[in-house]
Every structure is written in C-alpha cells, then in structure tokens.
Amino acid sequence: MCEDESHLNRRALLVTGAATALTLGTVSFADDAGAAERRSGQETRTIRGTLPTGAPDFVYLPVEIPRGVRQIHVAYAYEKPAVPPGTPGNALDIGIFDERGTGLGGRGFRGWSGGARTEFFLRADDATPGYLPGPVRAGRWHIVLGPYTVSPQGLPYEVTITLTYGDPGRTPKPVYPPERAKGRGRAWYRGDCHLHTWYSDGRRTPAEIGALARAAGLDFINSSEHNTHSAHAHWSDVAGDDLLVLLGEEVTTRNGHVLALGTEPGTFVDWRYRARDNRFGHYARAIRRAGGLVVPAHPHATCVGCNWKFGFNDADAVEVWNGAYSPEDEVALSEWDNALVAAARGGRRWLPAMGNSDAHRDPDPVGRPQTVVLAEDLTREAILDGIRAGRSYLAESKAVELSFSAAGGKGAHAGIGERLRVAADDPVTVRLDVKGVPGCVIRFVTDQGVLFTSPAVGPSGTGSAEWRTTASYAAYVRAEVRKPQTAPPLPGPMAALTNPIFLGR
Structure with a gap:
C-alpha cells in the first residue's frame, strides 16, 4: 500500500465553463514502485486531504491506470465534527469518470453514488449499483x-483506491424494458x-418497486435515480403487460x-452546473432530443441545493406535489x-402539474401521490404526450377517481388540459364528479382565486x-379536492387536483 498526502500541494483551481472545480495532483499506479504489487494481483493507494469551507462544487482526483486492470475499487471516509446549531455539517459525495475525461456531457461518466455509499467497484461484467459495468482501460481516470x-472546521477526507489485475472479462449487452405495455386504448392511466x-x-430493488407499483394500482413508473442512468438496464424483468417502465x-x-x-435507454444527463452558469437550457434540450420531458422536481423543497433556481422557461411540466x-x-x-x-x-404556453411519491425506502409509499393521465394507449410516446398536454389530474391514491369537464352552448365541451371555445359572455357549466374522498370538500379555482367551495363529501x-x-x-377553472382543515385558516391537505380547463376563444 502507498499513502500520498504531498500531492495535495500541487493542486490547481480550474474554471471549466460551468461550476469551478479543484483538480488535485495525480495518483499514479503506472510506475516501477508498484511492480511487485501488480505481480501479486492487487495494488492500493490511499490519499488524504482537507477541503476548506467554500470549496468548489467538485474536486477531481486524477488516477493513472496501467494496462491489465480487471477491477477498480474505491473506498472513502471523511470526518464529521460537531457544528453549532443551524450550521451545516460535513457531507461529501463521490463518483468516477474514466479515461475519456470529465468534460461536460458525460462521455467519460462511469457512475455516481452521491453520499449513499462509502465504497464502490466497477469492472467489465459488474459494478456497484449506481455505476456502469465496462472495461477498466488504461489512462487517466478521475474520482470526483x-x-x-x-x-x-473543514472537511478532512481519505480515499483508498485498489486495483485488481487479471482477465478483464466481458461486458454484457444491456437489455431495456419495452416501450409498450398492454393498455386499454384511450383511457386514464396512473403513474408515479x-x-x-x-x-x-x-433502499429498494427495482423488483420491490415494481411490486409496490402494482399494489398501488399504477400502470406506469419512471426510473429517476440521482445523477446516474445505471438502473436503466435493470428494469426489463420488472416491466410487463400490466406495467410500463419509463427510463x-x-x-x-x-x-x-x-x-x-x-x-431513451442509456441517456445520461450531466448535473455539474449552477443557474449562474447558463447551462441548463442546453441540457433541457438534450433531454428533449432523447425523447423525454423536463420536469422540475419539488421546486420549493428546503434541503440544501433542492430549491429550484433555473426558472421554468425550459420546463415541460412541474412537480407541484411531492410525497405526503x-x-x-x-x-x-x-x-x-x-x-x-x-x-x-x-396567451402563452402553460406548464402542466404533476404529482409523484419520491419514494426512497420503507415506509415511503409508492404511488402516493400519482399522476393520472388521459393517453391514447399505454406506451411511452402516448403517456408523455398526455403529460405534456396537461391531460391529467393528481390523486392521493388509487382510491381517488374524478371526472372534470366544462360545457357551453351548442354542444361545446372540454376536459382537463383543453380549451372550451365559447364567446366571452356565453354561460359555462363546470362539473366535477369524484370518488374515494369521504369528508373532503371540492373547490373550483380560477384566475381570481377560489370561487366555489362545496359542502363536505359524505361518508x-x-x-x-x-x-x-x-x-x-x-x-x-381547475378543481381541488381538499381534506378537512388541520390548521385554519389554511386549507386542508390535498386529496386530488386537476390541471386547468381554459375558457374562451
């Protein structure tokens, strides 16, 4: 084993065109000092250092990888000293890029686990969840x-890198879930x-998520891991005629x-930028080129870095209901x-609302809430079309069903996400029918605010x-179904809400 601290004095601060990044001195395995260890099959280096308060968003540790490596294993640890109340303590994420580099766009991306793991490995035929299997080729890799x-007090850390030499093995061809399930034609489909x-x-496996999704009455789900697409190849056994799995x-x-x-399967979207870097529009377009939708999540969450700062000009929908x-x-x-x-x-484009569970582990319920979409069929394309058009409502669970429409003269009719084309002063009748909401009240909300509240729904x-x-x-006009108030004068918690019906020509 070789330990190295001196390289930390040979660091350089780089401006990459997005977030600033600190690049440390290179850790080299490709030297004569490690020859004996290589003959024994393994070689290890340990790196220690301290990051100061105000450190850049990303710190890159270059690692020179020689030929003949079968597996790379990385373990890390860092100190968590006590801090005064109200002061954030230490939290350190980790990931890795291969010899293709760290350039924005992710060509060299090989995995990310954030702060969820203290170690990871990758080789041609396997990798820690969050990381991509593939050969460990010679060249300059970067632990990030x-x-x-x-x-x-700063953030003292330690990184230990272990290389295992031998036959590189073969990388299996990924198998992705189908883009179609057995639907019911034009119908309402439930998803999370x-x-x-x-x-x-x-903390759950894809198989466990699939079982919980089916129990929650869902027709479709979407794989949404933090900063990695490594799960894409692990959903094919979960999908079925009764469950569409989007990636x-x-x-x-x-x-x-x-x-x-x-x-599209295998799409990676980079995350290494802030709003001030003016990069989000580029990656929003990349998501659309890959056939996907851009949906800001929990835009007013209070955790560090969770509050949405990029604006909504590049969004296709927005998550207004996240979990409980x-x-x-x-x-x-x-x-x-x-x-x-x-x-x-x-007269501008409007953003549809979505609701999702953001479930991570027990006891987080899957499908609470869920987005119920009117789609032509249970296919990737049809579901995304329905979400994009706002033909959807949000429900607390599968027990909640609703029908919302507006009607005018001469047979004019419109549903959720549509426009009722009537003259300005023509009478319009708005109607909501709902099931599964005992004790709740119905509210109709307009551009003036809440203009109608019903008596409570019966038992x-x-x-x-x-x-x-x-x-x-x-x-x-849009509809809300609210539970009884718990902290008047604030309205009660949500049981369901719809996207709007627009009125007028």
Whole structure:
C-alpha cells in the first residue's frame, strides 16, 4: 500500500465553463514502485486531504491506470465534527469518470453514488449499483468528490483506491424494458414518475418497486435515480403487460433537481452546473432530443441545493406535489397557479402539474401521490404526450377517481388540459364528479382565486359539484379536492387536483 498526502500541494483551481472545480495532483499506479504489487494481483493507494469551507462544487482526483486492470475499487471516509446549531455539517459525495475525461456531457461518466455509499467497484461484467459495468482501460481516470456541505472546521477526507489485475472479462449487452405495455386504448392511466432504488440513494430493488407499483394500482413508473442512468438496464424483468417502465434520471444540481422523464435507454444527463452558469437550457434540450420531458422536481423543497433556481422557461411540466402533501407543496401549487394566470393573460404556453411519491425506502409509499393521465394507449410516446398536454389530474391514491369537464352552448365541451371555445359572455357549466374522498370538500379555482367551495363529501366518498360561470369571468377553472382543515385558516391537505380547463376563444 502507498499513502500520498504531498500531492495535495500541487493542486490547481480550474474554471471549466460551468461550476469551478479543484483538480488535485495525480495518483499514479503506472510506475516501477508498484511492480511487485501488480505481480501479486492487487495494488492500493490511499490519499488524504482537507477541503476548506467554500470549496468548489467538485474536486477531481486524477488516477493513472496501467494496462491489465480487471477491477477498480474505491473506498472513502471523511470526518464529521460537531457544528453549532443551524450550521451545516460535513457531507461529501463521490463518483468516477474514466479515461475519456470529465468534460461536460458525460462521455467519460462511469457512475455516481452521491453520499449513499462509502465504497464502490466497477469492472467489465459488474459494478456497484449506481455505476456502469465496462472495461477498466488504461489512462487517466478521475474520482470526483462533491463537497455538498463543509463545516467551519473543514472537511478532512481519505480515499483508498485498489486495483485488481487479471482477465478483464466481458461486458454484457444491456437489455431495456419495452416501450409498450398492454393498455386499454384511450383511457386514464396512473403513474408515479419519481422513484428511487438502490441504484442511487434508495433502499429498494427495482423488483420491490415494481411490486409496490402494482399494489398501488399504477400502470406506469419512471426510473429517476440521482445523477446516474445505471438502473436503466435493470428494469426489463420488472416491466410487463400490466406495467410500463419509463427510463430517466433525477438531475441533481446545486440549484435544484429536475426529472428527465421518459428518455431513451442509456441517456445520461450531466448535473455539474449552477443557474449562474447558463447551462441548463442546453441540457433541457438534450433531454428533449432523447425523447423525454423536463420536469422540475419539488421546486420549493428546503434541503440544501433542492430549491429550484433555473426558472421554468425550459420546463415541460412541474412537480407541484411531492410525497405526503406539505407546506412546500402548497407554495409550489401557489407559484404554479400564478404562472397559469400569466399564461392565460398573455396567451402563452402553460406548464402542466404533476404529482409523484419520491419514494426512497420503507415506509415511503409508492404511488402516493400519482399522476393520472388521459393517453391514447399505454406506451411511452402516448403517456408523455398526455403529460405534456396537461391531460391529467393528481390523486392521493388509487382510491381517488374524478371526472372534470366544462360545457357551453351548442354542444361545446372540454376536459382537463383543453380549451372550451365559447364567446366571452356565453354561460359555462363546470362539473366535477369524484370518488374515494369521504369528508373532503371540492373547490373550483380560477384566475381570481377560489370561487366555489362545496359542502363536505359524505361518508361514501362519492360526490359531485357544478358551478356556472363565463369566460369573461374566469380565464380558466381547475378543481381541488381538499381534506378537512388541520390548521385554519389554511386549507386542508390535498386529496386530488386537476390541471386547468381554459375558457374562451
């Protein structure tokens, strides 16, 4: 074993065109000193250092890999000293890029586990979840450290790299889930598009997620691991005639998280930038080129780096309900509704709302909430079309069903996400029918705010409400189904909500 601390004095601060990055001195295995260890089959280096408060977002540790390596194994640890109340402590993420480099776009990307693991390995035929199997080719690799938060005392760390020599083995061809399941034609399909397994910081396997999704009455799900697409090749056995599995990623930047939803298999989306770097638009376009949707996740979450700072001009939809309904969701809903007003006033494109569970581990429920989409069939293309068009509503569980429509004169009719084309003063009747919501109230919300609230739905959980208006009075109408108030005057938690129906020509 060789230990090296002196290389830390030979570091350089690089500006990469996105986030600044600290590049440390190179760790070399390709020298005569390691010849004896290579003959024995393994060779190890340990690196120690300390990152100061205010360290760059990413710290790269170059590693020269010689020929003949079968496996690379990396373990790391760091100190977590006590900090004053209200002060973030140490948290350090980790990942790796191969000899193809660390350039933005991810050509050399080989895996990321964030702070979920203390060690990982990769070789041609296998890798730790979160990492991509493939040959360990000779050249300059880079271990990437991400100091998520650094305490006032600094962040002392240790990285141990072990190479195993031998036959490189073969990389299996990935098998991806099909893009079609056995649907019901044009129908309402239930999905949860924000889920985590052990391929990032979740604790469930894909098979466990699949079983929970079926129990939750879901028709489709989306793989959304933090900053890695390594799970894509592990969903084919989970998908079936009754469950469509879409592939994607939760792109986890220092200025917010965004779902790359329903991308082509094997699509990797880089995360190494902040809002000030003006790079997000490029990667949003890359998600769309890969056939996916751009969906900012939990935009008002309070965890460090979780609050969405990139704006919504490049988004296709927005997650306004994340897990158990919370004050964060209430703020996201209000912001989304304000954007609907601006879109209606200016005749601009509007963003549909989504709801997802963001389930990580027991007891996080899968499919609570869920997005219910009107799609032509249970295919990747049809589901994404339905989400993009806003033909969807959000429900707490499979027990909640609703039907929402608006009707005008001469047979004019519109459903969720559509426009009822009527004259400004023509009478419009808005109707909501709902099941599975005992004790809840129905609210109709317009660009003026809440203009109708029903009495509480009875014990059967089945109810309906009608309201008459005009396009001159309401530019759009959307429905909410709320549980009883727990902290008046705030409204009760959400049981369901719809995307809007727009009124007028």
